[in-house]
Amino acid sequence: MQEKLKIDRPVIVEGKYDKITLSAVLDANIIPTGGFSIFNQKEKMALIRRLGEERGVIVLTDSDGAGKLIRAHLSSALPKEKIIHLYTPAIAGKESRKKAPSKEGLLGVEGMAADRLREIFAPFAVGSEKQRPRGRAVEKRDFYADGLSGGAGAAEKREALAAHFSLPRGMSANALLEAINLLYDYEAYKEALRALS
Numbered sequence: 027m028q029e030k031l032k033i034d035r036p037v038i039v040e041g042k043y044d045k046i047t048l049s050a051v052l053d054a055n056i057i058p059t060g061g062f063s064i065f066n067q068k069e070k071m072a073l074i075r076r077l078g079e080e081r082g083v084i085v086l087t088d089s090d091g092a093g094k095l096i097r098a099h100l101s102s103a104l105p106k107e108k109i110i111h112l113y114t115p116a117i118a119g120k121e122s123r124k125k126a127p128s129k130e131g132l133l134g135v136e137g138m139a140a141d142r143l144r145e146i147f148a149p150f151a152v153g154s155e156k157q158r159p160r161g162r163a164v165e166k167r168d169f170y171a172d173g174l175s176g177g178a179g180a181a182e183k184r185e186a187l188a189a190h191f192s193l194p195r196g197m198s199a200n201a202l203l204e205a206i207n208l209l210y211d212y213e214a215y216k217e218a219l220r221a222l223s
Contacts, residue, residue: 028140030051030052031051031052031054031147031148032052032151033054033151033152034054034081034152035082035110036056036078036081036084037054037056037057037084037086038058038083038084038086038087039057039058039059039086040060040061040087040093040134040135041061043123043136044058044086044134044136045058046136047138048143050140051147052143052147055077057073057074061096074100075103078103078104079105082109083108083109083110084109085097085101085110088132088134089114089116089130089134089194089195090132093134093194094194097111110150111201111208112147112150112208113146113193113205114135114194115142115193116132116189116193117137118132119131119132121136122137130195149209161211162211164203164207164210164211164215166199166203168212169199169203184197187202187219190218190221190222191209191210
């Protein structure tokens with residue numbers, strides 16, 4: 027059995043089954059939002075704000091519409107620099123405990139294999155090489171110059187790029203840019219564009 031990844035900031039997930047799944051992979055403080063109940067839980071939001079102010083938080087929600095709403099709610103409550111958004115790959119399927127797949131037909135956090143979750147969190151584990159120098163970041167002007175924002179067909183190009191990186195469908199230009207910069211650098215971005223052209 028592999029050693030758990032030590033994550034030194036709280037990890038926010040949607041539900042208790044997500045927490046159970048992640049607990050097998052991470053040594054971290056994992057906080058479930060209880061799904062949409064987070065919208066009415068002032069005490070839990072106060073706790074998340076407090077944790078975010080001190081150390082920042084990592085948010086990992088499902089890639090469906092509900093996950094996006096919860097992610098947006100959390101983003102509105104925390105300073106941008108204190109929140110790291112991680113994304114599950116867009117993998118078709120359903121969790122074994124559920125009778126039917128999600129509306130989008132994608133696996134959620136609880137349905138992810140342990141090795142996938144390790145890949146997602148490895149760069150943020152204590153002692154990882156995340157701090158090593160990387161190439162330059164991708165900027166908004168790069169998206170514009172490469173036709174990913176501000177022009178005809180930009181949304182379709184972003185969808186193709188998100189699929190290439192196994193990121194969720196329907197991400198805004200800003201969310202996709204942030205995800206790419208968290209996980210990759212400019213060279214990997216340009217390599218992906220060449221592969222898609």
